[in-house]
Amino acid sequence: MTKFPAWKYFIILCAVVIGLLYTLPNFYGEVPAVQISGSRSSVVVDSNTISQVTASLKADNLNPIGEIFDGKTLKFKFATTDNQLKARDVIQQTLGDSYIVALNLISASPDWLSSINANPMFLGLDLRGGVHFLLEVDMDAAVKKTLNKNVGDIRRDLRNNSIRYGSVTVDNGSVLIQLRDEATTELVMQQLNKDFPKMQAVRDGATNIRIVLSAEEMQLIKEAAVKQNILTLHNRVNELGVAEPIIQQQGPDRIVVELPGVQDTAHAKDILGRTATLEVRMVDDDAGALSQAQGGNVPVNDQLLDEINSDGSTSKILVRNDVELTGDNINDAQAGFDENGSPAVNISLDSTGAAIFKQVTADNIGKRMAMVLVDHGKSQVVTAPVIRTQIGGGQVQISGAMSVQDANDVSLLLRSGSLAAPMNIIEERTVGPSLGQENINKGFHSVLWGFLAIAVFMCVYYLAFGVASVVSLGVNLLLLVALLSMLQATLTLPGIAAIALALGMAIDSNVLINERIREELRNGQKPHAAIESGYAHAWATILDSNVTTLIAGLALLAFGSGPVKGFAVVHCLGILTSMFSAVVVSRGIAAILYANKRIKKLHI
């Protein structure tokens, strides 16, 4: 009677041990840390970097209390925030700009816990402070940009083939070509089909041709625009030195940016909305002028800039002030190979850019040309190749001492230098760090006092079974926190409210069971039989009521966004853990209390 099989005890034991292990990291708190990662894919953090940084930290007497290296990012823990701030400056100086050095807070839990992936719960922005942006990409502008590009290409093509045209314009979401007579129209149709086979040109009246973008093309343009904007945002956020940024697409045309820990929102907004540009300028190769400039005497028409070398280091280069071409004239940049099979970057310029480039290269054969990336008021020379021949046609190839990785990086930088289409911030949430801590405290106190009130009441009202209920409720809390830590689901203030509510609702199952046992006793059942049938009868009801609650939880999960989603995740998980703890765990405790004993009176 009141038997409880050993394997169920084993399951409970396993659940509690795993629960304890994964809940544990939440108690250790956080320590200040500095996080180092490469700003480009060619810049890697390796053992060399580690020893370099360790040496410079030692030289400044900033001894880290721990280091974590996961193959990509290197984290140093520090005892005080003061040391952390000093260390950041030291590391940034040692490694230079090709590494992102960011401040972070990481768990102070011991390494063996981290090694089994036991990490503290992932706190949302409302609990740890930071900025959340929802940006909407202006798709009309992205489409318009493509149309304008097509107009330029067509004009150039017709001109090159000496075909006289009335006008080529963007008209009502398509390109309209107006011609003088029907014969020319026929000729242009043939020409377009030959040179631009991808474009869908149709006759629109006797002397007009209209090129409409197909639905798929439109789709491609939009997808590419969002993708490129995300890339650009990634680059910009890297510059902000944010430890764990989140940049994700949401829906067809929206992008979420979350920057935990960023306080200066004005600065963040500025960086995100910025348009970086590429400038093509000529290099001043006068060796004397360079050494003079390095001595502080820069020639009037020149500027001394950093050039990024293939190994990530920088050297000085003297560049003319005159800007020959800007990034606005770049349509695309892709990594590829040159005729010798070495890595290269292929840039395609628009018609204006092509014309200018042709002229510039014709005038400067044998000289060096610098590709300058101007970002946030800071100019850097990405590459400075020697011009060998005149380059026409708008297809520019940059090759030199670069690896495949470099070619990818440079093309990415050129591409992501500017946004494909403007974006608008349509949602913003900023939470100060003090408010985050306040929210944690408030949430914690709500759960604590609510739990205590229920615990006291249950123990007084149901005596021994009350204690069993409270213990199982405690296990419920433990499992829920462990599950949240394990899944690394984002915990927000509504999430904490959901924890509290989950506990408040979970007690229902125990009350059902206890009331049922009392009733069975009143009906004259023997204690053991009463426990047995109490649990058995209550189970069906518990299942029914939890399923209905779960339906509501799933609806919240499916249709909720932002704070509601945070609530829903915890709510659903809480229902699952409560079913386990209320039925299995409390039954186990009752069995421990009463199994194999002769009971005269149940304490309930």
Add this chain to the structure above:
Amino acid sequence: MEFFKIKKDIPFMSYGKLTTSISLLTFILAIFFLITRGLNLSVEFTGGTLMEVQYTQAANLDQIRGDLDKMGLDQATVQVYGSSKNIMLRLPNKQGTNSATLSNNVFQHLKSTAPDVTLKSVEFIGPQVGRDLVNNGLMAITFVCIGIMIYLALRFEWRFAVSAIVANMHDVVIILGCFAAFQWEFSLTVLAAILAVLGYSVNESVVVFDRIRENFRTIRGGTVPQIINNAITATMSRTIITHGCTEMMVLSMLFFGGPSLHYFALALTIGILFGVYSSVLVASPIVMWLGVSRENLVKAPKRKDEAVV
């Protein structure tokens, strides 16, 4: 210890007309407030900017309003939030202005007149987002209702499904009515609370229904009202204790959770109170009037009996 030692069944069903009339009256009242006053929707739904700033001393509201007027933001509302040092600013969306930079400008302005001000939080919601949220909220409520009805119809019978939903929608409308009547702020978190209550108070009906079904099996010869009365009386102790416990947790949030959880807890409190009332005193009479009978619920065991015979 035991609060409820009830020997005789309480004749709840004979009060059925009275209790449902009371419900109907509150329901109509709630609708009345919803129509005349409407919900005080939060920035999340309407779009706009919400700023929370903190001063080291009690804030000078007139000065803040003056600052905003100077910026041409005379539609802004300024409110004390929590304590006299915390101020909540609400700035409606304006066409043609860049809303993202608005909060920056306002804060710079406030700082120039009172340097001790710190920015605690900013929430800016564009009009596009608000529309999506309203749609999603309505979708969620519809989904929950349909899901629960299907489950109850499968597990019990359509009569139970219908009466449970009627009872629970009545709770939702009354919560909304309270929020309209007192012009409490209706935010996304409140919406989450309402949906949680919807799932939770269906529980209540489920527990009673479960007992009704069981009674149909075990109590032979009882009339339908007798059986329902017995079911409600037997589960009453559990109902009160459970909801008392849940309410303790909710009150804890109301007292310790601060302003952000205030309305969440308030919605839950109303939901729990009316949830108990409606699932016992509204859902059960409706089940009775819909003509529930033993045959509706205990088909399966009967067939078994016949097989044995």
